[in-house]
Amino acid sequence: MSKSLISTVSPLSPKNFPPIKSVPGVRLSGRAVGLKTSGAKDLMFAELARNTKIAGVFTRSRCTSAPVDWCKHILPHGKARAIIVNSGNANAFTGADGEIVVKNTVNKAVQLIGCSPKEIYIASTGVIGEPLPPFSIADNLASIRRGLGIRAWKTAAESIMTTDTFPKAASRLARIGNAEVVISGFAKGSGMIAPDMATMLGFIFTNARLPSQVLQKLLFKATKNSFNSITVDGDTSTSDTVLLSATGQVIGQPIVKRASDLIVADFYRALEEVCIDLAQQIVRDGEGAQKFINIIVSGAESKRAARVIGLAIANSPLVKTAVAGEDPNWGRIVMAVGKAGEKASRDKLSIDIGGNTITKDGRRVKEYDELLLANYMKKRDITISVDVGVGSGRASVWTCDLTHGYITINADYRS
């Protein structure tokens, strides 16, 4: 079901799977249980130490999947002992049957671990609307648990892939007072990626000791600046989930009470870095992507307005096809700024591509050199900077180009 028609790895992928630090209190396992017809790995199990706190951000879709409904239901409890993720089937739009699959999975995990059902998180990704056999996940939990290990990051990342062409993970260190903590995570997603987190899943773990309300605030902010600042095709899925788990398995860490405490600033910096790293890897695996596009909007009324304008540019099929064609067609950028609906001064608009100023004060500059720009457009990574001339709001947004590959993959994914 989730076969990749274009099986070659994205040309924008990192050279190697990055080194990922283990997180005390986190053990991972992944294997194939037959949900993907290809026989590839399709089940991931993360077991977490007692007293692990958790935060989550979910899709804003009005037609959420059964697993998302379950996670939202238990999130206020703020504690977790396991995260169970299958790929190959989204368990979305499956009615009461879908809820039964979730219930069976949770019950089995509770029995194996000996915890509350409210500590079992579930996520599913893949085809929408295909019923899953009721025990297809539950029946595999005992065996997958036997494979748990502290270093299985790559296996875990591979087990949640659908049309992804490479596994995605990132790791950073941070200081909270004198204690050093680690933040490691993995993610999946390549199509249906958009703000509000189209089919994308992200699982981030730390050994920091932080209350769930603090985790929630930090994750929400980091998500806005990372997973919600990327777009591949403007579509939003029924299943998007980002979870941040904190095991508290750290020695000598001062107590943190509020997300605004200065002592947590370096942790937030590292968390945002992990989120941005994962988000950018998702864009680099955008279906059919040949170029990575970095869009920086400044001079907007607010950070929010800057992000809206950035996403209008990033979601414009005309901008994305122009980049695919290596054509510095800045007129389409003007069009996209105009359609964003946020305040922008046409007569102060500046556009810069790769350090080459194209427009200033509402018109093309005299020294504009199309040949120079045409050469820049041949690169793999393209940076577009736009100043809309009305304020000091600033945001970065990331996307990829729109190519024949996207059409080929999506005109044929399911059949």
Place this chain on the structure above:
Amino acid sequence: MSKSLISTVSPLSPKNFPPIKSVPGVRLSGRAVGLKTSGAKDLMFAELARNTKIAGVFTRSRCTSAPVDWCKHILPHGKARAIIVNSGNANAFTGADGEIVVKNTVNKAVQLIGCSPKEIYIASTGVIGEPLPPFSIADNLASIRRGLGIRAWKTAAESIMTTDTFPKAASRLARIGNAEVVISGFAKGSGMIAPDMATMLGFIFTNARLPSQVLQKLLFKATKNSFNSITVDGDTSTSDTVLLSATGQVIGQPIVKRASDLIVADFYRALEEVCIDLAQQIVRDGEGAQKFINIIVSGAESKRAARVIGLAIANSPLVKTAVAGEDPNWGRIVMAVGKAGEKASRDKLSIDIGGNTITKDGRRVKEYDELLLANYMKKRDITISVDVGVGSGRASVWTCDLTHGYITINADYRS
């Protein structure tokens, strides 16, 4: 500049240019003046009888073109003697130079016709950001006027084309009391088409005698149900313009004072038919389009909510590529309904494609026959009906599929 890379006519086009009735008081002319490097026709001149009233609807872009700024400025005056349209250059984002082109054109037309500058409407479509020589349009007005005729609808429609593969026009008769009036119009647009009227131009003429405030209300409503209910790629241009001109050259028509007068109902019916006909022709010329998609949303909270949901489906690249691949991938329709952000009952959602019920009450029906549906998907015209189960709001939206042709055209349009 506006050469069509795929020069063959869209497979969804009407067989022939339709018969268009002349409108008393309207004379048209079109010719090539060198704005298109291809040598194709690129200037249209419509001269209107004295006392012609006019209404207009324009792009909501924040970076409007110089001609749009001008038309918005004079619209409150409500009268028109000429509409001058060039293709090949949008005269957008051209700063003060762009305003000078408009001023020179208006001044020359005023001199030729002997009217107020506030009666000269201008529209431009084509490449953004390329300066036009200051008198490139003005210098051609005297000669184009010599070609004016009452039957030149096809020539006029051809003169405003850019990437369009066929000229678009429509005509209807209507009754106001005992008087029969004619409504005829033409339009252009194939890419950058979206609500708020991406690069689309529409010019509609009638010999009815209606005050400009009445025209304005009728046009606004008709536009919402037609030009603002279509989408090709979700992009919005800097130049969109729809103008409705009423010459009043009719005998025996009762006086109309309000848009809500019952006597104007049949006129509105015919006006909306002309607008929908033109809007659908634009979709049928969508860049790379191989299939016409008719989306009917019912059961929404309001007509507005239904249109938002319809446009979310119509703008989804995943839905559009599924149709291109002749794949009845209804999971992507669920996804699009979910992302629209309007109220929808997941557990009452019904989806029907071409008369085949797929889902009911939030899950796939037992009698679902994928083979039957796969055969239907091979047709040129595809109808998707969605009932979201929360109210009685209903709307129709039209779009086309997303194909390799779209990428080919847009990755290479300007260079």
